[in-house]
Amino acid sequence: MTLAATFAPSAAEPEPRAAATRADDLAQRLADAITSGALPAGTRLDEHTVAARFAVSRTPVREALRQLAAAGLIERRPYRGAIVTTVSPARLAEMFVAMAEIEAVCARQAALAMTARERHDLRAFHAGMAALVRVGDPAAFAEANIAFHERIYAGAHNDLLAETARGLRRRLMPYRRAQFRTLGRLPRSHAEHLAVTLAIERGEAEAAARLMREHLGLVEAAYASFAHAAPPG
Template identity: 50%
Template sequence: MSLTETDAETRDAARNATKDGSGSRKTRAEELRLQLADEIVRGVYAPGAPLDETRIANRFNVSRTPVREAIRLLAASGLVEVRPHRAAVVARPDANQLANMFEAMAGLEALCAGFAAERMTTQERRALEDIHERLRVLIQSGDPQQYHEVNEAFHNAIYDGAHNAYLADLALSTRARVQPFRRAQFRNLGRLAKSHIEHDRVVEAIMRGEKAIAAAAMNEHIIHVREEYEHYSETV
């Protein structure tokens, strides 16, 4: 499978799994990808450890097909190295590669936020505010998984509100690559509340139609996400 095809799979999984923020549309392969990604990021699987498809299939009581698909999706995030005719092994992007991925993510999301400030319809702005309020309520639950799922719907709403389908596809593809790291940082103590404050700045700028401020606020938000992940990775 080519890198382009893998990017398309991860992009589509990112959009479909969080289209309504409920996570109800996840495929079995996507569920396995999230579970395995969490375990890799937390160090349950050490770098270089093989991912035996049969063992994983038996563990989750599934066929090898969704396991194979999940491993392909993980490869796009740099968490797994797929080797011809051999078991895939756990990898982890080096610090420079991960920094580059987050830098690209920040730039793409900033563009989306800036265009959204200019182009979002009244209905789209209201929908964004509704999702933002749902995130505020979820802070009280302290459930990083629920927050993560609605958070992805929040970012999807901004991608769509930019009204640039090509840019949205690039943002989704890049987000799929960094998703395990973005997801892990929500486990940091107090991170949900801080994330929501960062979102506040983005939403306020979009509502006021302030393109440059919305872009800057989103860029700063993704920088904080990277910093929070680095802090998390030092503690696991």
């Protein structure tokens, strides 16, 4: 499998953006290709080839590959460069379980510790996400989803919990983003967020934890459905 066989030729490049933004965008596109099966395990990601294909310098390519390596999507091998790896189903399941438990704790703590202003802002932010559901924009919803969960991490008022949650989220982000491409997932995710939000608003700590745990379990199931339906590379 080669990059040329995976991606259609690029259109004219947009005006130059910050290197970090280019790296993030490139990492997202490659991660989407990997998690969908378009770039199967064993595909070599050569820095020169990737840079030429996306008309960028090698600096954002290196950063994008670093992000993918941190997420466990590629391996750096001596003399072979970056190779697409496969996270075993068992390992992925372990990561989702850990993520669900950590986020459940964050939701519980947020229900106990959030200020009135933070609760109001969480509800308002959730309401604003309804527009993304109506237009059916998975990419924009995925970005808003990160911000929604970040508000809960912050509302827990526990820096160690927030750091742990963010670390796991970074590892699972490509898989969590993929689940928004499953049919009907956006409105279901928005409804699940509402249930968590209301429990936090009411200060119902155990309910908030349970609902968040269930939400992440459904995220895992949605990704599994997407991965199973994805065409082979």
